[in-house]
């Protein structure tokens with residue numbers, strides 16, 4: 001049984017606070033820390049017992065190894081057998097930054113950190129406060145993303161609080177994370193690197209330092225066992241079923257609009273089944289999303305059936321939202337009714353990052369469907385979508401949507417990392433709209 005903790009939150013820690021945070025970490029406490037990618041759930045990376053508590057707090061499978069966070073390259077020396085020349089070149093080029101490198105571990109690193117693997121994953125985050133915490137702790141900090149296993153990674157302290165309240169000792173709140181998706185994980189060979197998880201440092205960036213850069217074959221085919229154990233699990237999943245749409249603005253808007261019309265007529269499950277994707281397992285849906293459209297009520301002892309409109313989340317670019325609105329007008333539906341907008345939202349604190357990043361949030365009723373719209377920024381701009389992707393999924397969870405239609409983008413640069421997360425969140429249900 002997990003012991004209930006009183007989770008504290010701290011902002012702008014002073015020198016004394018930093019010493020206390022460092023001590024808490026050294027002594028085996030669990031502290032959520034900010035980084036430039038996502039919030040991490042930190043514990044002493046040399047203390048097997050402290051790391052067991054990370055697995056407990058997250059409900060994480062024990063074969064999924066942790067990343068050890070360090071303040072600089074020197075701090076890596078005692079943790080590995082050797083910093084190979086390729087690894088050194090990568091560290092010098094990209095640290096501090098969103099690049100995690102696996103190297104053969106030394107005996108100092110407990111097996112708990114690596115899930116029994118011989119290699120340990122190492123990362124030096126590019127975040128001033130995180131750097132200060134690592135200095136104050138004086139030990140490497142093991143930190144997976146600070147979410148419950150399988151859920152979207154938090155990019156705000158509020159997101160951490162949602163999943164980790166009562167499970168950890170402290171959350172250090174430094175505002176929204178800059179990048180929004182996790183670091184690139186690479187295995188470093190003698191003169192080649194293999195990308196095990198795409199992230200903030202792209203293949204092209206790596207190629208400026210190392211000649212041969214390849215992707216773990218499991219990333220593409222999804223068949224072979226991935227080399228990063230974490231990549232085999234269902235990840236980043238919102239509560240609702242999600243479908244991705246990738247293509248030019250007009251074709252994405254057209255297919256989304258068709259989808260909305262069809263979902264309205266037939267419901268979400270038949271729509272998904274009709275796309276040729278495997279039928280969704282509705283028994284994996286949380287109770288609160290089950291059959292929400294038809295709620296039985298007893299009034300004066302008479303059973304009455306209230307039909308509620310299906311509620312869908314839409315994550316789209318500005319251009320696609322405009323094209324959708326135009327289609328709605330063409331269909332004589334210009335009276336799109338804005339229920340709430342911007343800072344009227346009750347969740348505006350929690351989802352401040354969405355608004356802070358220039359997102360527009362709207363609830364609209366369209367043909368009897370309730371649509372929760374998140375407009376993320378310009379079409380095909382990966383950094384904009386990366387920054388808000390997880391937060392949008394958490395927002396849709398909070399809104400209790402039953403399905404999500406999300407616009408994806410091309411796999412260039414950071415787009416590769418975003419689409420890797422979207423493939424997982426949609427269980428590979430992505431429609432390429434230009435092709436048909």
Ligand code: TXA
Nearest residue numbers: 037039040065119121144145182183227228229230231
């Ligand atoms: O940006 C990030 O990397 C964030 C922040 C907090 O630093 N951390 C993060 O950790 O995403 P986590 O635990 O959610 O993901 C770590 C990934 C997993 O897919 C894991 O399997 C892989 O790295 N990994 C860790 N150690 C490994 C190793 N020795 N060999 C192969 N893969 C490893």
Ligand code: MG
Nearest residue numbers: 144145146153
């Ligand atoms: Mg994670």
